[in-house]
Amino acid sequence: MEHRRLGRSGLYVSEITYGNWLTHGELVDREAAVACVGAALDAGITTFDTADVYAQGAAERVLGEALRAVRRESVEIATKVCLPVGDGANDRGLSRKHVMESCHASLRRLGTDYVDVYQAHRFDEATPLDETLVAFDDLVRQGKVRYLGVSEWTAAQIGSALALADQLGLRSRIVSNQPQYNMLWRVIEPEVLPLCRREGIGQFVFQPLAQGVLTGKYRPGEQVPAGSRAASGGRAPRFIRRVLGDSLLARVQRLRPVAEEVGTSMAQLAIAWTLQQEGVSSAIIGASRPEQVTENAGAAGLRLEASVLARIDEVLGDLIDLDPSKTAQMMAVKPEWARSSG
Template identity: 55%
Template sequence: MVNYRYLGNSGFKVSEITYGNWVTHASQVENDAAIATVHAALDAGITTFDTADTYANTAAEEVLAEALKGQRREGLEIFTKVYFPIGPKGPNDHGLSRKHIRDGIDGSLRRLKVDYVDLYQAHRYDYETPLEETMQAFADIVRQGKALYIGVSEWTAEQLREGHALAKQLGFQLVSNQPQYSMLHRVIEGKVVPASEELGISQIVWSPMAQGVLSGKYLPGQPVPEGSRATDEKSGASFIKGWLRDEVLTAVQNLKPLAEQAGLTMPQLAIAWVLQNQNVAAALVGASRPEQLKDTVKASGVKLEADLMKAIDEALSGVANTDPEDTYNVSPKTRLV
């Protein structure tokens, strides 16, 4: 079964392996298969589910609602997000303005068929809206009981500090940040993680397997496997392209004997690795088939020894991105519509 961790400086626990439906629900797989994977997640002990209104332009939230139908609401932790364009993508269907946040939470609750979400997240930082306006809107949502906790995604260390201070003034707290983090993408370690530890903010990390590259199935000098994420634009092919360099794929192959030494599969090693960071509350995983989750959840509770962690660092030396300046290049400087 899956272990639990506290989310930030709160009394709220989440499953350290959390099910995310970014590129699967209403996109990569048919609804029946998506529902089956959610049921497999529940059977494996995962009770925390992460989605966003922008996934499949709101349809992913509806699929998740269908999959969770009949489950005890108090036994689930449901997360969603707001920021990216949705619906007809009009001038106010985007960003973190008071209007879009209010419309966003109401739409998400309707689609998810719940009275509240456990965690409502700013999907990016909005440079075009005053931060005070955004945080006041989140404070109102918490007071209205529509969200129990507030988090963000891909904010810089400075943005976390400013948001945390405003939240405290308004009577609530930021408990989480959702960045990309994996053995290959470690940019949060330099500034974001230290600031978060100081502020009482946890990381909920996405792409712990580097879009599947850390599974080891992509081989240097070989065509990408048919049916893999790298061949499907709807499954995030554009995100994986940056990792499909021979020097990266060669380095990843060097992890195979290390995984075998630890008695783990490559996906288990990748997920266990991010969970060694105590500032990480949860690793987000997806699945297109139920059996994938049976392997994934075995990473929960795994302790990687110091010599193994050092060997992983050495195997990926020169190909892992550790530049903290890259945290400043994620949120768009202007809205997309």
């Protein structure tokens, strides 16, 4: 497992990050979650990503328990704040009140004195940006947060935050962005990635497997496999089934010969693709079984030839989404290739 600098910061993260969205506290039980974290550590993964909203805090709690016996300085823990964690008016957003309270709650659940990366899970239009930035900066000054990041912010929002932080004379600066990014969903390429490269902001990319679609396990005209996330309970099927369309699945199957020629699984091919894109610091993988962690971690260090990258683009063609207006809309936008079953 190789490690990369997070943007231009001094922090190194493993090029594969283990994340627990839709798994810990929801899709898998505690025993399986702990086993997956153990497999991640065995594979050399040192970076772990979670959020206060995942399973309404349970994901942070399980992750903290799974890492309890690990030397704290040997791992990097990232979590997030913004999305609703309760029914109260202040149980969401990026107000000073919620940011402070959510950070303290996350630290308690994770069983740690600090988090390495604290991320604004979405942009909050209702809160003055200076209020949010000062609250984040105060957490860094207090030693409860080491580095700051955002998730699914547009280029304009990131740029405004950077400029305002400079105007306010804040010591802390955004060093990471966590966008959805994979072979199919490339909406950050026209605007977000160029800005982040200029400003030294590294990418923690999530869904490099497009919710499992790019593994090839979902086939056109067939029922979803038993034991897959799309066949499971909880919220996972709701997120996955919205991107299952026969036209897409048929095209993905055409990537299988490409993976075979490279000598990798389709999952490893997809993860390696994201890691090869300039500006990407780490790809976040999720898993419900330890063997999935081990397989996906096998993408670390894999380099794809330019001819392979070109073939991938040729196969996926018009299914590739590059519309920058869809940044931060991944929960609401249904891709064109997912709207048809033919």
